[in-house]
Amino acid sequence: MRISLHSQCFFSFIRILLIFCIFNCFTLHAYNQCLEDQRTVLLELKNDLIFDSTLSTKLVLWNQTRDCCSWEGVECDGTGHVINLQLNEEGILGGIHNLSTLSGLGYLEKLNLAYNDFGGVQIPEGILNLKHLTHLNLSYAPFGGQVPIEVSLMRRLVSLDLSSLVSYLKIENPNLKMLLQNLTGLRELYLDGVNISAQGSEWCQAISSSLPELRILSLKLCSLSGPLHYSLSKLHFLSVVQLDANDILSPVPNFFANFSYLTTLSLSGCGLNNSLSGSIPQSLFSLPSLKSLKLSDNQLSGRLYEFPTLQFSNIVVLDLRDNRLEGQIPESFFTLERLEYLDLSYNFFNGTVQLEKFQRLQNLGVLVLSNNNLSVDTSITNTSLSTFPQLSGLALASCKLHKFPDLINQHELKILDLSNNRITGEVPNWIWEIGNGKLFYLNLSLNLLVGLQKPYHIPSSLILLDVHSNQLHGELPPLPPHAEYMDYSHNNFEKSIPLNIGNPTTKLVYLSLANNSLSGAIPTSFCNATQLQVLDLSANKLSGTIPPCLVQNLKQLGVLKFGGNNISGNIPNTFCVNCSLEILDISHNYLEGSLPVSLANCKSLQVLNVRNNNIDDGFPCMLPSSLRILMLRSNRFHGQVRCSKSWTNLQIIDIASNNFTGYLYTKSFLGMMLEKDARLKSDYIQYNRGFVYGDDYYRATVKVTAKGVEMEFVKISTTFTVIDFSCNNFQGEIPDAIGDLSSLCVLNLSHNTFAGIIPKSLGNLKHLESLDLSTNQLRGEIPKELTRLTFLGALNLSNNQLIGPIPSGPQLQTFSTNSFQGNTGLCGFPLNISCRHTGENDNVPPPNSYRKDEAINWDYVSVALGYVIGLGSIFWLLFFCQSFKHKFNDQTEQVFEKVFNPKGKRRRHRGGVTRRC
Ligand SMILES: *[C@@H]1O[C@H](CO)[C@@H](O)[C@H](O)[C@H]1NC(C)=O
Ligand SMILES: *[C@@H]1O[C@H](CO)[C@@H](O)[C@H](O)[C@H]1NC(C)=O
Ligand SMILES: *[C@@H]1O[C@H](CO)[C@@H](O)[C@H](O)[C@H]1NC(C)=O
Ligand SMILES: *[C@@H]1O[C@H](CO)[C@@H](O)[C@H](O)[C@H]1NC(C)=O
Ligand SMILES: *[C@@H]1O[C@H](CO)[C@@H](O)[C@H](O)[C@H]1NC(C)=O
Ligand SMILES: *[C@@H]1O[C@H](CO)[C@@H](O)[C@H](O)[C@H]1NC(C)=O
Ligand SMILES: *[C@@H]1O[C@H](CO)[C@@H](O)[C@H](O)[C@H]1NC(C)=O
Numbered sequence: 001m002r003i004s005l006h007s008q009c010f011f012s013f014i015r016i017l018l019i020f021c022i023f024n025c026f027t028l029h030a031y032n033q034c035l036e037d038q039r040t041v042l043l044e045l046k047n048d049l050i051f052d053s054t055l056s057t058k059l060v061l062w063n064q065t066r067d068c069c070s071w072e073g074v075e076c077d078g079t080g081h082v083i084n085l086q087l088n089e090e091g092i093l094g095g096i097h098n099l100s101t102l103s104g105l106g107y108l109e110k111l112n113l114a115y116n117d118f119g120g121v122q123i124p125e126g127i128l129n130l131k132h133l134t135h136l137n138l139s140y141a142p143f144g145g146q147v148p149i150e151v152s153l154m155r156r157l158v159s160l161d162l163s164s165l166v167s168y169l170k171i172e173n174p175n176l177k178m179l180l181q182n183l184t185g186l187r188e189l190y191l192d193g194v195n196i197s198a199q200g201s202e203w204c205q206a207i208s209s210s211l212p213e214l215r216i217l218s219l220k221l222c223s224l225s226g227p228l229h230y231s232l233s234k235l236h237f238l239s240v241v242q243l244d245a246n247d248i249l250s251p252v253p254n255f256f257a258n259f260s261y262l263t264t265l266s267l268s269g270c271g272l273n274n275s276l277s278g279s280i281p282q283s284l285f286s287l288p289s290l291k292s293l294k295l296s297d298n299q300l301s302g303r304l305y306e307f308p309t310l311q312f313s314n315i316v317v318l319d320l321r322d323n324r325l326e327g328q329i330p331e332s333f334f335t336l337e338r339l340e341y342l343d344l345s346y347n348f349f350n351g352t353v354q355l356e357k358f359q360r361l362q363n364l365g366v367l368v369l370s371n372n373n374l375s376v377d378t379s380i381t382n383t384s385l386s387t388f389p390q391l392s393g394l395a396l397a398s399c400k401l402h403k404f405p406d407l408i409n410q411h412e413l414k415i416l417d418l419s420n421n422r423i424t425g426e427v428p429n430w431i432w433e434i435g436n437g438k439l440f441y442l443n444l445s446l447n448l449l450v451g452l453q454k455p456y457h458i459p460s461s462l463i464l465l466d467v468h469s470n471q472l473h474g475e476l477p478p479l480p481p482h483a484e485y486m487d488y489s490h491n492n493f494e495k496s497i498p499l500n501i502g503n504p505t506t507k508l509v510y511l512s513l514a515n516n517s518l519s520g521a522i523p524t525s526f527c528n529a530t531q532l533q534v535l536d537l538s539a540n541k542l543s544g545t546i547p548p549c550l551v552q553n554l555k556q557l558g559v560l561k562f563g564g565n566n567i568s569g570n571i572p573n574t575f576c577v578n579c580s581l582e583i584l585d586i587s588h589n590y591l592e593g594s595l596p597v598s599l600a601n602c603k604s605l606q607v608l609n610v611r612n613n614n615i616d617d618g619f620p621c622m623l624p625s626s627l628r629i630l631m632l633r634s635n636r637f638h639g640q641v642r643c644s645k646s647w648t649n650l651q652i653i654d655i656a657s658n659n660f661t662g663y664l665y666t667k668s669f670l671g672m673m674l675e676k677d678a679r680l681k682s683d684y685i686q687y688n689r690g691f692v693y694g695d696d697y698y699r700a701t702v703k704v705t706a707k708g709v710e711m712e713f714v715k716i717s718t719t720f721t722v723i724d725f726s727c728n729n730f731q732g733e734i735p736d737a738i739g740d741l742s743s744l745c746v747l748n749l750s751h752n753t754f755a756g757i758i759p760k761s762l763g764n765l766k767h768l769e770s771l772d773l774s775t776n777q778l779r780g781e782i783p784k785e786l787t788r789l790t791f792l793g794a795l796n797l798s799n800n801q802l803i804g805p806i807p808s809g810p811q812l813q814t815f816s817t818n819s820f821q822g823n824t825g826l827c828g829f830p831l832n833i834s835c836r837h838t839g840e841n842d843n844v845p846p847p848n849s850y851r852k853d854e855a856i857n858w859d860y861v862s863v864a865l866g867y868v869i870g871l872g873s874i875f876w877l878l879f880f881c882q883s884f885k886h887k888f889n890d891q892t893e894q895v896f897e898k899v900f901n902p903k904g905k906r907r908r909h910r911g912g913v914t915r916r917c
Contacts, residue, residue: 034068035080041104042068042082048095051116055091081107088137092116099126110135114161120144120168123151130154137161139190144168147194152179163192163218170195177206186211192220192242200248204229211235215261218242226250226270233258239289242266249273252295257283264292268319272298280320282307285332290314296321296343303327309335321368322346329353329374334360343368345395355405356380358388365390370397370417378405392435396421397443404428411436419466420446426453427467437461445469445487452477467491468512476518479505489514489536496520497542502529512536514561522546522562527553537562538585545569546586552576563587563609570594571615575601585609587631595620610635611654611703619643619660633657633724641665641725654724656748663732664725664754666741722746726772730754734773739764748772750796755779758797763788770794774822777801782826787811798822805835 046062053060058072069076075084082105096118102108108130114137123143127136128150134157142164151160152174160183162169171179176196180186189211196203196219203224207217208231217235220242227250228243239261248270256265265284272295280300284293285307291314301324315336326348333342339361350373358364359380367388369376376399380387387406388394393415396405401421407413413435427449432439440463449470458465462480466487473492481504493516502508502525511529514536521544526535533556542565551560552574560581567589573596575581581602587609594617595610603624611633621643623630629652637655640662721744730752738747739761747768754776762771763785771792778800786792787809795815803825806812813829820826827835 033080034070034076034082037104038076038080038082039068041101042071042074044101044104045099048099048101050093050095052091052093055089057090058087059090059092075110077107081105083107084110086110086112088112088114088116090116092118094119096121096124099124102126103129105130107132109133109156110137112137113141114139116141118143123148125150131156133157135159139163139192140165142168145170146173147171147179149174149178152182155182155185157183157186159188160186161188161190162194163190163220165193169193172197175206176203177210180206180210182210184210185213187213188216189214190216190218191222192218194222196222196224198224200224200226200250201229201231204232208232208234214238216240219246220266221245224248228253230255235259237261240264243270244294245269247271252280252284252300254281254283257281257287260287261289262287263289263314264294265290266292266294267298268294269297272300274299274301274324280304280325285313285315285336288312288314292317294319295323298323300325304330306330306332308332314338316363317341319343320347324348326350334358337361337363339364340390341366344372345370345397347372349374351375352377354379356387362388363390364388365412366393367391368393368395369399370395372398375400378403380406404431407431407434410434412438414438415441417441417443418447419443423447423449425449426451427456427472429453429456432457432459435461440464442466463507476501476513476516479508479511481505483508485510487512488516491516493518497523497537499523500525502526502532505529506531508532509556510534513540514538516540518542520544522550522567524549526550530554530556532557534559535561537565539564541565542567546572546591548572548574551579551581555580557581558604559583561585563589565589567591571596571610573598575599577601579603581605583607587611587613589613591615593617597622600624606649619655621645623647625649628652630654651720652722654722655728656724657727660725660728660730662730664730664735664738664749666735666737719743720745722748724748725752727751732756734759734778736761738762741765743767746770750774750776752776757781758783758786758802760785762786765789766791768792772796773800775799779803781805782807782812784809795819802826806831 042062043064046059049059051059062071068074069080069082073086074082077083085105085108092113093116103126109132111127111130111133112135118141120142122145123138128148131154133154136154136157137159139161140163143162145168147162147169171191171194176198189207207214214235215238217238218240221244224243224246226246226248228248230253233253233255236259238259240263241256242264244266245268248267250272251274252267252272256262280295282305284290293315294317296319300320303326307330309332313336316338318336318339318341321343322345324347328351329344329349334357337360340363342364343366345368352375353369355376355378358367376396378401388410390412391410392412394407394413395415395417397417398420401418401423403423403425404418407416408430416434416439423444427444429452431442437459438461439459440461442462442464443466445466445468447470449467449472451472451474458477458480460481463482464485465480465483466485468487469490471492473494475495476488476493476497478498479486479501483505484507486508487510489512493513495518497513497518497520501523506529508529509531510533512534515538518540519542522537522542524547526532527547527549530553532554535557536559538561542562544567546567546569551557551572555576555578558580561583563585564587567586568591570593571586571591575596575598579602582604583606584602585607588611591610591613592615595615599605599608599620600622604626605624606626607629608623608627609629609631611631613635616636618639619637619641625645625647626649627647628649630650631652632655634657637658637660639660641655641660642662642665723741723744724746726748727750730749731754733756734749734754736759739759742764744765745767747765747770750772751774754773755778757780758773758778760783763783766789768789769791771789771794774796775798779802781804782797782802784807787807789811792811795812796819798818798820799822802823805828806820806826808828815830817830817832820831827833
């Protein structure tokens with residue numbers, strides 16, 4: 001009896017403690033001598049558990065000779081029973097299958113196994129038998145499967161934490177209501193990451209009807225759906241509500257404004273949307289207790305109105321990032337005197353705001369106003385004071401700044417983003433001194449800056465420096481020693497790259513010097529920057545050869561680009577065995593020799609662009625099957641294009657303007673057009689191996705020619721497919737099997753010596769937007785099947801030996817005469833030759849003097865037909881219908897529209913086919 005009395009006292013003690021102290025603030029004290037049986041149980045437990053003794057700080061020290069109540073992580077009550085066991089972060093990896101030994105600790109009230117790795121096993125029976133538990137913490141452990149019904153029998157639970165980043169646990173059957181029904185004393189419920197797929201009314205009612213004592217409710221990323229049911233308003237004692245990353249999809253309910261103990265309301269990424277009257281209840285800002293309000297990444301819209309100014313507002317964190325809020329920033333915000341963190345970026349706030357106004361918020365540590373329609377006036381009248389004594393992060397991107405704000409006295413500033421403004425002149429040299437040598441993030445990109453004021457000293461604290469897209473000139477500034485991400489691209493930097501550039505920079509991950517006027521050689525010291533993942537030296541005036549160590553030493557390198565320089569010599573055959581290159585662009589140089597066979601080591605290579613060089617080689621059959629884009633255009637490649645393997649991911653192949661010969665074998669490229677479901681994973685071809693800074697990916701860009709116009713694609717959709725074999729010496733017939741490349745967007749076979757007829761099967765290429773078969777020796781009539789190509793925007797059949805009427809229908813007549821000229825016997829609109837004698841065609845000699853078996857490898861064709869029957873083109877139509885807009889940046893889109901959409905109306909969605917290229 002004494003014991004249960006004691007534990008009840010302890011219970012109420014915890015309660016009182018919790019009211020005043022939301023977070024865990026107990027320390028462990030040994031009260032008494034350990035009982036023998038308790039010691040035995042603990043030793044058995046230690047024996048059962050498999051743990052990493054280098055990570056363990058408690059278990060590893062448990063020592064027979066000491067009183068077990070004084071062991072690390074163990075606490076006993078007055079009678080020597082273990083009541084508290086804290087084995088969090090002990091590197092436990094297993095040995096927990098049923099943990100029956102734990103049942104021996106019948107008095108246990110608190111159990112913490114957080115931050116171990118149980119590998120997703122069921123919550124073991126041994127734990128479920130502990131009916132006296134008041135605190136159960138199994139967070140980030142992680143356990144998996146259904147949360148067992150036994151949890152509902154732990155009627156004394158005050159705090160339950162089953163959070164996990166990766167969701168292994170689910171609450172389905174028994175459902176949330178069943179589980180919580182009898183846990184009426186629960187005050188803290190953390191189920192972040194547990195899969196509780198449940199409707200708004202269901203989970204809200206389960207919680208509000210069962211847990212009258214609840215103070216902390218944290219259900220982030222639980223697959224919950226909304227709306228937030230009114231029954232939650234019963235829980236007006238709640239102090240913490242965290243429901244981030246669920247599909248709530250409803251307005252923020254008014255009732256939260258009645259929660260007078262609310263300190264944290266966090267609803268980021270919940271799809272919260274627009275009610276008509278402005279979607280954030282103003283009264284929330286006036287809640288006296290509220291400290292943290294996070295509503296980022298939703299669709300909240302409308303204006304924010306002024307709210308009553310409180311004498312003591314406690315708001316410390318206000319995060320409204322990435323919504324659709326508009327109008328002026330309310331003046332009332334400038335009265336939130338305790339504010340430390342304010343993020344209003346990525347909204348539609350407008351008007352002019354004086355930076356000076358924020359001076360009233362003397363505790364402000366982070367201020368983010370970027371990417372609104374704001375004009376920020378940075379003129380400050382009283383400059384003698386340190387304007388923002390606590391400010392450590394300031395982001396004013398796209399705030400229409402014309403000059404640098406005066407930040408000389410910002411001694412705490414570590415992060416500064418002034419990108420995408422209209423700042424002119426030189427970068428003042430005081431900027432490197434702000435933050436007292438602690439500045440680590442500086443983004444000045446997309447301004448009108450012309451130089452760096454001298455003398456300057458780039459601080460060694462700098463980790464990220466982005467000055468891309470300015471007009472900076474002169475010598476390249478040195479890289480700070482701890483640099484990780486450096487972007488000097490799109491400026492006018494000249495002279496040579498410092499020879500020792502790669503030497504002190506052991507942490508450098510990303511370096512772009514592209515689009516400058518740098519000359520001289522590629523320094524071999526780059527080979528010492530072994531962490532480098534992206535190296536972009538494109539579009540400069542670099543000369544000399546490629547240092548062989550570059551592809552040999554840099555094992556992390558994922559993107560290597562130095563297209564558009566004057567590099568000559570051979571490509572070194574030193575690609576290392578664990579080469580991790582994904583994008584290699586060395587186009588537009590003077591490289592010669594062959595493509596190195598060691599490229600086969602680059603098993604993740606997605607893009608290989610060697611166009612416009614002098615490479616003299618056969619077709620590179622050794623390239624890895626990961627390839628998506630292959631550009632060999634304008635070199636001296638020769639021989640047949642025939643490999644025994646196929647590239648199932650290939651989507652753009654441009655081998656134009658070489659000296660390839662022989663027949664066209666489509667087998668290697670068939671897989672490419674058919675097996676495309678794997679591509680749905682990402683929309684663009686991009687490199688995204690974990691950059692810490694910036695939220696953008698490094699995307700592949702490539703130039704593609706269609707209808708004689710070369711376009712740069714800045715984002716390459718994974719559904720954009722091109723075959724360009726033009727300007728070679730291909731011969732024989734165009735194989736029928738080409739019609740099986742059912743997702744093709746651009747086909748160019750012009751300027752070869754293809755003979756025979758135009759295969760009817762081309763009519764199956766339903767997505768084709770550009771077809772060029774000009775300047776060949778094609779004969780016979782234009783198959784009427786081509787009229788099925790509803791998205792065709794560019795057609796060139798000129799300079800062949802085609803005859804007969806141009807098939808009529810909505811399609812072909814929309815093209816100009818240029819598409820058909822230079823043929824011997826074509827007639828009909830749009831040509832100015834009428835087809836007078838309808839019987840004429842009968843007199844035409846048989847179109848084809850080639851023997852079929854000469855032209856086509858029948859084995860390949862039958863394989864191809866097998867594929868087609870298996871999958872069917874409807875499949876592709878359903879899966880790859882994507883809107884055009886998402887694929888190109890604004891400029892290229894315009895070009896593309898002009899080329900592909902000369903007659904807008906033709907673009908109409910017809911016959912169930914949707915445009916996907
Ligand atoms: C649990 O562990 C005990 C002791 O190791 C063992 O005897 C028992 O069979 C186990 N029970 C289950 C269900 O695995
Ligand atoms: C659970 O334990 C972890 C690690 O000790 C701790 O960070 C977390 O706050 C605990 N949860 C609760 C609800 O106390
Ligand atoms: C909750 O308690 C009631 C009354 O003791 C009992 O009938 C019911 O089965 C319990 N529910 C659960 C899920 O344990
Ligand atoms: C807030 O509380 C008051 C007083 O208890 C009540 O009249 C009002 O309806 C509540 N508002 C909401 C939105 O629940
Ligand atoms: C700001 O936005 C509001 C509403 O969105 C609009 O009515 C107002 O004209 C805008 N003001 C300015 C200065 O653009
Ligand atoms: C690479 O670093 C090593 C060791 O610091 C140095 O000896 C060598 O000269 C460096 N290589 C180049 C090309 O700078
Ligand atoms: C192209 O190849 C053919 C046949 O192999 C050869 O006769 C011709 O000289 C080559 N042309 C060029 C420009 O290399």
